[in-house]
Structure formats: C-alpha cells, structure tokens
Amino acid sequence: MNGNLRRWRPWLGLAVRLGLAVVWFWAGWSKVGDLAASGRAVNAYQVLPYDVAMVVGAALPFVELALALLLLLGLATRLAAGVSAALLLVFIAGIASAWSRGLAIDCGCFGVGGELPAGESPSYLPEILRDIGFLALAGFLLIWPRTAVSADGALAGEPVEDEDE
C-alpha cells in the first residue's frame, strides 16, 4: 500500500502540476489582452495607490503565464509551487479584505474584474474556496516536488525515489 502510493505519487504529482499550470495559464491569458483592464481590476480592491495598482495589474498576467510555463515543463517545481502559494495567499487576503470592507467587486481572477453593477451581489465565498483549492494543489507540489515527466527529473538524471530518503 505504502509502496503503491510511492510509485503513483509522481504521476499524481504530474496531474497536480499540470492542473495548476492550466489554472495559471487561464488566469494569465484572460487578462493579458487588456493590461489596463487588469490594472483597473487590481485598483478596484482599493488597496494600492492607482499607479501602483496599474503596474501590478500589467505585470501580473505575465507572471502568471510564466508560472504556467514553469509548471508545464516541471522546471523548478518547488519554487514555482512556492510562488504560486504566496500569490494565492495574497489573492485570498485581497478578496477577504474587499469582502470585509463591503466592496461590491468581481475578484478579477480570470479576467473581468471591477465593480459589479447595482443589483448583482459579489460571490466572495466561492472565489475564496476556489483559491483555497488551488492553494492545496500548490501545497502538494511544495511537499512532493518530484513529479513524473518533468524537466527537474530529467536534469537531475536520477530515479525519482532518491529524494524521498
């Protein structure tokens, strides 16, 4: 049973890694076409000064796409997972703070963003739960960064079990 798990973990890890890569790709791709809108989505949280929010909003989609690329290749998996987890924690904190301040915004996680039209209520709880789900994926990779079919594995050139000792 234990041996089985050990044998399957790299493959489970591969699925987790690719899953998280898809999440970041989707998040980055939906925003990269309109960087000003991405900046406005950050600005809608009313946490950062306008100009800083615009720069963060412009940089974020590219960083998300880069994370997707690293995870897709399985390069520096633990680091990519760590950065993912850190970003997700910031996002969760942002949504929670918008919620607690009574703002009515879309999280802007996958495009869109900004203030909601009157009459539409924000869905902060599902957004936070979703991010916690993504956080779990990142956590898995932080603990077990060695996954099947990865650049890390190819570069290390040793059997996967090695790191587990």
Added chain:
Amino acid sequence: MSSRKGRKDAARVVREQLAREQRRKRTLWISVGAVLVLVVAGLIGWSVWSSQQSEDFTAPPGANDTGTGIVVGSGPVTIDIYEDYLCPACKQFEQTSGATIEQLINDGKVRVVYHPVAFLNRYSTTDYSTRSSAASGCAAEGGKFTEFGKALFERQPPEGGAGLSDDELIDIGAEVGLDRDAFGSCVRDGKYRSWTKHVTDEAGRAKVTGTPSILVDGEPVREWTPENITAAVEAAGR
C-alpha cells in the same frame, strides 16, 4: 580484506557526497533561472503597459477643463455619469433615469459631465467600447453628443459579439443629424481614441471601478433610481 572493503566504502561515501553537492548546485542554478524568468515576465508586462501609455490626446469640443468628459447643461449641481456604451446596466440606467436627467438639465438645475469610458473592451471582439466612445467624441464635435449617445444605447449590441461596425456607427450618426462625411472620417480615423483612453484612465484614478457610476457633486449614488438622483441633487443644491 576488511580494510579494502573499508576503502571501497569510503570512496562510495565521497562519491555520494560529491553527487549530492552537484545536485545542490544544479538545483540552486535552476532556481535562480526560474526566479529570473518570473521577474523578466513581470518586467515585460510593465514595459508593454508603459508603451501603451501616451499623454497626447485631443479632447473634443464641449469637454470639461480636464478633458475627462463632455459637459451638458449648466446648473449649479454637477452630476458625473460614467458609462460604457456596451454595458447593459448603463442602458438600463438610461431607460430608467435618462428622462429625469434630461429634465434636471432642462430645468437648469444640473450640469452633467458624461464620461464615456472603455471598461469593457474584452466583451467585444472589436474593441467596441473604445470605438463607440471615440465615435461619441466625434459626435460631440458635430454638436450631437447627447443624441448620438442615446441612439447608441437604444441599439446596444450584445456583449461577447463584434458590436456595431464603424459603418453602423456612422449610419447612426447620420440618422441623428451629423454630417456623414466629417463624422465618418472622424470615426474611421479614430481621432478621439486617445481621448477615450484618457477618459478611461482618469476614471480609474477617480476610483470609478464599474459602470454605470453616478456621482452627484462627487458623492456616489449607488442605487441610481430617478428618485434617489433627484433627492441627491436637491440635497446638494441646498
């Protein structure tokens, strides 16, 4: 015999240590490379965004001093209206409160500043928000900003599609009484696109994050019913 085995063991330990050391170094370099990739990605985003910033814009006639909107009316109380011609809630606002706003303008009670922002470019395949807003600048040039805006909301295309084409925008302009040639070339040349960007950026700076946003003397009216707007104007005028 036993000493030879001992030497062998020692050699193996040294080999393993060297291998481990090498692996550590490799991991370090991979990590440094990955961090660089992330940092460079962020810098690319910043520079792409910076290259999209241009300060030059020509505000159409009828704009306010800061060039952030078109002024209609001259009453003592100012209403700022932030709208995107593609936003369904804005159409709804025009339908429920448009007549009230018009009445307030005609009664000389308010000065309305219309800010045609382009927040929703991602909801059309042709940057309809920017095109329609820039066209409204052309309409202001021809003195028909209000009429054109009204017609745009009446014919509002659905979100997610191509929006109205430039030709359709020009037809609408001609219908509300704009000169087809002058208005047409203004729309086609995108004369007021940079103005639209300015209007949109300044709206963000003014903490307007959604459309429609209605402010009466700077105070947001979240529930923009005709009653609430009239009440806010009366309160501000006192």
